[in-house]
Amino acid sequence: MKKILNNPENFVTEMLDGLLKAHPDQLTYTEDIHCIVRTDSPIEGKVALATGGGSGHLPVFLGYVGKGMLDGCAVGDVFASPGAEQMLWVTQRIHGGAGVVYIYGNYGGDVMNFDMATEMAEFEDIEVRTVLVKDDVASAPPEEAERRRGVVGMVFAFKIAGAKADRGGSLDEVVAVTEKALANIRTMGVALSPCTVPMAGKPTFSIGEDEMEIGMGIHGEPGMKREKLQSADEISERMTTAILDDLQPQEGDRLAVMVNGLGATPPEELYIIYRKVHELLAKRGLSVYRAYVGEYATSMEMAGASLTFFRLDDEMIELLDYPARTPFFTQI
Amino acid sequence: MKKILNNPENFVTEMLDGLLKAHPDQLTYTEDIHCIVRTDSPIEGKVALATGGGSGHLPVFLGYVGKGMLDGCAVGDVFASPGAEQMLWVTQRIHGGAGVVYIYGNYGGDVMNFDMATEMAEFEDIEVRTVLVKDDVASAPPEEAERRRGVVGMVFAFKIAGAKADRGGSLDEVVAVTEKALANIRTMGVALSPCTVPMAGKPTFSIGEDEMEIGMGIHGEPGMKREKLQSADEISERMTTAILDDLQPQEGDRLAVMVNGLGATPPEELYIIYRKVHELLAKRGLSVYRAYVGEYATSMEMAGASLTFFRLDDEMIELLDYPARTPFFTQI
Amino acid sequence: MTTLISGQAVARALSRVSQALIEQKETLTSLDQAMGDGDMGITLTKIGNALLPYCADTAPDDLGKFLIGAGMTANRAGPSTMGTLLATALMRAGKVIKGKSELTPQDLADMFAAVDTGIQERGKAKPGDKTIVDAVHPANEAFAQAIAAGVTLAEAGAKALQAAKNGLDNVTPLRSKMGRASWVGERTKGKVDPGCAAFVVMLSAIIEPPSASYSQTI
Amino acid sequence: MTTLISGQAVARALSRVSQALIEQKETLTSLDQAMGDGDMGITLTKIGNALLPYCADTAPDDLGKFLIGAGMTANRAGPSTMGTLLATALMRAGKVIKGKSELTPQDLADMFAAVDTGIQERGKAKPGDKTIVDAVHPANEAFAQAIAAGVTLAEAGAKALQAAKNGLDNVTPLRSKMGRASWVGERTKGKVDPGCAAFVVMLSAIIEPPSASYSQTI
Numbered sequence A, B: 001m002k003k004i005l006n007n008p009e010n011f012v013t014e015m016l017d018g019l020l021k022a023h024p025d026q027l028t029y030t031e032d033i034h035c036i037v038r039t040d041s042p043i044e045g046k047v048a049l050a051t052g053g054g055s056g057h058l059p060v061f062l063g064y065v066g067k068g069m070l071d072g073c074a075v076g077d078v079f080a081s082p083g084a085e086q087m088l089w090v091t092q093r094i095h096g097g098a099g100v101v102y103i104y105g106n107y108g109g110d111v112m113n114f115d116m117a118t119e120m121a122e123f124e125d126i127e128v129r130t131v132l133v134k135d136d137v138a139s140a141p142p143e144e145a146e147r148r149r150g151v152v153g154m155v156f157a158f159k160i161a162g163a164k165a166d167r168g169g170s171l172d173e174v175v176a177v178t179e180k181a182l183a184n185i186r187t188m189g190v191a192l193s194p195c196t197v198p199m200a201g202k203p204t205f206s207i208g209e210d211e212m213e214i215g216m217g218i219h220g221e222p223g224m225k226r227e228k229l230q231s232a233d234e235i236s237e238r239m240t241t242a243i244l245d246d247l248q249p250q251e252g253d254r255l256a257v258m259v260n261g262l263g264a265t266p267p268e269e270l271y272i273i274y275r276k277v278h279e280l281l282a283k284r285g286l287s288v289y290r291a292y293v294g295e296y297a298t299s300m301e302m303a304g305a306s307l308t309f310f311r312l313d314d315e316m317i318e319l320l321d322y323p324a325r326t327p328f329f330t331q332i
Numbered sequence C, D: 001m002t003t004l005i006s007g008q009a010v011a012r013a014l015s016r017v018s019q020a021l022i023e024q025k026e027t028l029t030s031l032d033q034a035m036g037d038g039d040m041g042i043t044l045t046k047i048g049n050a051l052l053p054y055c056a057d058t059a060p061d062d063l064g065k066f067l068i069g070a071g072m073t074a075n076r077a078g079p080s081t082m083g084t085l086l087a088t089a090l091m092r093a094g095k096v097i098k099g100k101s102e103l104t105p106q107d108l109a110d111m112f113a114a115v116d117t118g119i120q121e122r123g124k125a126k127p128g129d130k131t132i133v134d135a136v137h138p139a140n141e142a143f144a145q146a147i148a149a150g151v152t153l154a155e156a157g158a159k160a161l162q163a164a165k166n167g168l169d170n171v172t173p174l175r176s177k178m179g180r181a182s183w184v185g186e187r188t189k190g191k192v193d194p195g196c197a198a199f200v201v202m203l204s205a206i207i208e209p210p211s212a213s214y215s216q217t218i
C-alpha cells in the first residue's frame, strides 16, 4: 500500500501540525504538540476527560477531543503509547478542579505510562481515576475478559463520559456511568489486509488474496485466526453472533450499533454489513436505537471492519443523544 | 484489494437497503429503492434540489441528501449513471411547487439521462434547471473548461445551493448562487492505487509501486499522466499551484479548503497534505476561512487525495456557515 | 421481389445482439478500463440480460412499439453513456417504423439513418471525436448507398460492417475528444474506442447469420 | 582486590546497548510483527538514538542520577511496552546506586535485582507468561549466584547471558500470556518472544567487550 508521506520520522508531528492548522477554533496543545487539548480548557468545575494512545487510528484518539466529549489527549507515535510526561502535561492543563478521568484502551504500554502519569499527577494533588476499555470479545474468552483489548467501543465510552461530565456529573458519577456503559459494550472485527507503519515501510503482516483475519487488532497485529474470506452476510452474522453470545441481551433490548471501517473498506461495504446486522437483530427481537456507520477507529489503510453493540437503557440513551462537536464527530 | 461483498450484482441494492435501515429518520425512497429522498419531502414552497450519479463514491452523491443540502438523489450502479426514469421519479417526489434544480457532475451518461428526465418533467409542468459541476482542473485546460469533469467540488455546490434553498431562495436565485459558487471552485487530485468495480472483479487500472496518477477521475479512470510517486509536500505543492494558476485569487482572498481522501488514504496523510497547503496559501497571502479534511467523495478503496479551493465572499460565507444535517455531513 | 423482414426476425436479431454483448463482456470491459471507467462490459451485459427476456416475452407485432419498449428497457437496465445511446438508438429506430409489422430494406436504411442522427443529437459528438459515431456514421452511409444501389441485404450488411470496422481503425490513432476518455488525453492515442468496438459487436450480431438467410427464415 | 567499574565504563556500556538496539532494528521489528504490532525495532531505535547523545553529553558522576536521567530520556523517546520497561529498569537501577560514582560487582548484582523486580512490578507479568521477564529473571538469578560465588565479572556476565538465552528458548514453545501477543493466542507458540530477544541483545552489548577487559579499561 502506497502512502503520501514526507520523512516518515515526522509523520505524527506533521499530522498534528496540519490538524491544529485545520481546527484552530477547537484544538490547541500544551507544552508539546503531542499533547492536544481543547482551546477552552480547563473548564472550571467540570470533570476533565483525557485519553491517549498511539497514532494511526484517526479519529481515535484525538479526534474525539471537543465539546461534549474529551478535554485532552496524549498522542503517541504510530501504534506506540505516548509517554507518562505527556500524559501529565495534558492532565495539568485540562484539570478544572473536579478531577480527571483517563479513558483508554487496555494496552500494556499505555497502562504502564498512564499509571506512571497517575502517580505524578497525584503528587500534584490532582485526583485521577482510570477507566480501561476492554471491549474486544475476540481478544480473550469471557472468563478472561479482564485481558481483552480496547478497540472502537471506546468511542461510545467517550460519548457517555463526555455527556455526563458536560452535564455536571461528579468524578464518581462520571466514572460510574462510563463503567456502566463499558459493561454493555462489545466489539468484534475482521481484517482483510494489513497496514504499513510509515517508519517500518512494510506491511505488519501478509495475508492471501482469499483470506481474512478474525479478531485483528487495531494496530495491525494478527488476529486469533486466519480463515478463508467469507461473504458480507457470513461475516456480519459471525460478528453479530460472537457479540450477542457474550453480551447476552434480552428480547426487547435497545442497542446502539456501530459498523466501523478500518481504513480502506468503503462505506458502501459497511452499509452492506449493517443491512445484515439489522436484519439479524430484528429476528432476535432487538431494536436499533441509533446506528453509526463509518470510520470511527482506523488502522491506517487496513481493509476490514468491526461491529460494536452497546446495550442501552434510558440513562444511556439520554447521554448518547446529548450533542457533541469535535473535529471528527458532530451530533446534534 | 479485497472486498466485503455478497453477490456483486446486489451491491448497490444491498448498500441502499442498509443505508435506509441505518437512517430511517432522515432518508426514504420513492418508487424504486434507487431513488432516495428526504423523509420530509416534498417541502412546500422550497426549491427542491436533486443530484444523481453512479454509486461507489459515498458520501457522494446520496450522502448529502438531508436538511440544508439536497432533497433527493437518483442512484446509479457502481460508476454508472442512473436512468432518466429514476431521475423523473425523484423529481416528482421532491417538487414542492417552486421548481427543481439538478446539480451533478459533467459526465456524458449523466448529462444525457438528466436531459431526458428534464424533457419528461417539463412535460408534467415541473420547472427544472440544471447546474453542471466541472471543477476538475486536471481534466481539461482553462480554454476548454466546459469539458471538465465534476468531482468533489460538487459538495460545496450542494452546501451553498442547499442553504440558499432552505432560506427561501427562488429558483433563479438558487441557480445563480450555485453557479457563482462553482465559478469559484477548483479541484485537483492524484491517485496512488486503483479501485475495483465489484462486478468487474479486477482493478480499473494497474500502477507501479513507485508511481502515481496525476488528475485521476473519481471512477478509477486513468488520469492525464503517470509519474514517479512524490513526497506529500511535493504533491501538495503541485495540487495547490495547479489550482491557484487556474483560480487566480487575489492576495487577501478567503478560501474554503477541502482535502479529500479517495478511500484508502488515511486521515493522517490528509492532514499532512493540509499542513503544507495551509503553509503555501499563507505565503501567498491567502487565508483559510474553513478547512474540510476527510472523505467527501471517494472511489471505493482507491488510495489518493484531492484538493479543492473555494474562493469565498460574504454571501458565500453566510451560506457555507449555514447549518446542515445529512447522514454523512453535519455542520452546526 | 422485395425482401421482407418479419417481426420475428427483428426480435431474433435483437436477441443475437443481446447475446453478443453478454459474450463480449470481458473484451469491452478491458477496452473501457484502458481509457474509461471499465464499466462498459458490465452495463451492456445488464442490457443484454434485460433485452433477452424482453424479446422472448414481447410480441413484435408493432415493430415501432417493440423497439421503443426495448429502448426503455435498455435505459432502465444500463443507463451509462453507451447504454443510453443504445437506448436512444432503439427508440429512434422504433419511431420511424411505427405501426409496421414487417420491414423492407428501405425501412432498415431509414432506421439506420435515424440511429445515426439520434446518437449524434443525444451525445453531441461529431465524426472524428473518437466515439461510437465514428463507427455508426460511416456504416449508415455505406448501408444507405448499398440499399440505394439495390444489392442484397447480405451485401449491404457486409458493406456496413466493413465501414464500421474501418471507422474504428481510422480513429484508433486519434485522441478521444468526448466523454470520460477525453480526460485521459494523449494516452488514448493508439487505443481502440470501446464504443466503436461495441457497435461492431452489435452490427456483426445483427447480420450474423448473414442477412441472405433472413429471407429464408421469414 | 575488588574490581571497580568506573562511571565512564557505565556510560560506555549504555552507549553500546544503544548502538546494539539500533543495529538490531530489523530483527526486532520482524519478531514483533510476527506476534505484535511490529513497532519494537522502531521504538528501541528511537531510544537508542536518544540515549547516545545523552551518554555523550551527561557526566556520569552520580551514577544514580545518570541512570534515572537515562530512564526519563528513554520514556520520552519510546514509551511502548518495551520502552517503558527499559525506562523503568534504568530508573530502578539508578535508585539503588544513588550517589555512587563507581560500582562494585555487588552493586551490579543489586542493580540487576532491582531491574528484575522493577520490570515485574511495572508490567505485572510473572515468569512463564512469555515476556521479557523470562529472560531477565533467570539472568538476574544466575548473575547473583555467580557474584556470590566470587567468579570474575566476565564469567558472571557470561553466565547471566547464557541464562537469558536459555530463558528465551524455554518460553518459545509456550503461548504468550501478556501484552499484545496474548491476543494472538495459539499462534504465538513456537515463536521467539521479541522482548526476550531485545533483552539478550542488550545484555550481550553490556558484557561485550567481555567484562574481563572492563577492569583493564577503567
Ligand SMILES: Nc1ncnc2c1ncn2[C@@H]1O[C@H](COP(=O)(O)OP(=O)(O)O)[C@@H](O)[C@H]1O
Residues within 6 Å of the ligand: B080, B081, B108, B109, C032, C036, C037, C038, C039, C040, C043, C080, C081, C082, C083, C085, C119, C122, C123, C124, C125, C130, C131, C132, C133, C178, C179, C180, C181, C193, C194, C195, C196
Ligand atoms: N458524447 C458522446 N457521444 C457519443 N458517444 C460517446 C460520447 N461520449 C462517449 N461516447 C462513447 O461511449 C463510450 C464509452 O461508453 P461508456 O463506457 O458507457 O461510458 P461511461 O462509462 O463514461 O458512461 C466511448 O468509447 C465512446 O465511444
Ligand SMILES: Nc1ncnc2c1ncn2[C@@H]1O[C@H](COP(=O)(O)OP(=O)(O)O)[C@@H](O)[C@H]1O
Residues within 6 Å of the ligand: A080, A081, A108, A109, D032, D036, D037, D038, D039, D040, D043, D080, D081, D082, D083, D085, D119, D122, D123, D124, D125, D130, D131, D132, D133, D178, D179, D180, D181, D193, D194, D195, D196
Ligand atoms: N506486562 C508485561 N510485562 C513485561 N513484559 C511485557 C509485558 N507485556 C509485553 N511484554 C514484553 O513486551 C514485548 C513487546 O514490546 P513492545 O513491542 O514494545 O510492545 P507494544 O508494542 O505492545 O507496546 C513482548 O515481546 C514482551 O516480552
Ligand SMILES: [Mg+2]
Residues within 6 Å of the ligand: A079, A080, A081, A109, D037, D039, D080, D081
Ligand atoms: Mg506498540
Ligand SMILES: [Mg+2]
Residues within 6 Å of the ligand: B079, B080, B081, B109, C037, C039, C040, C080, C081
Ligand atoms: Mg460509466
Ligand SMILES: [Mg+2]
Residues within 6 Å of the ligand: C032, C036, C037, C038, C039, C040, C080
Ligand atoms: Mg465506461
Ligand SMILES: [Mg+2]
Residues within 6 Å of the ligand: D032, D036, D037, D038, D039, D040, D080
Ligand atoms: Mg510492539
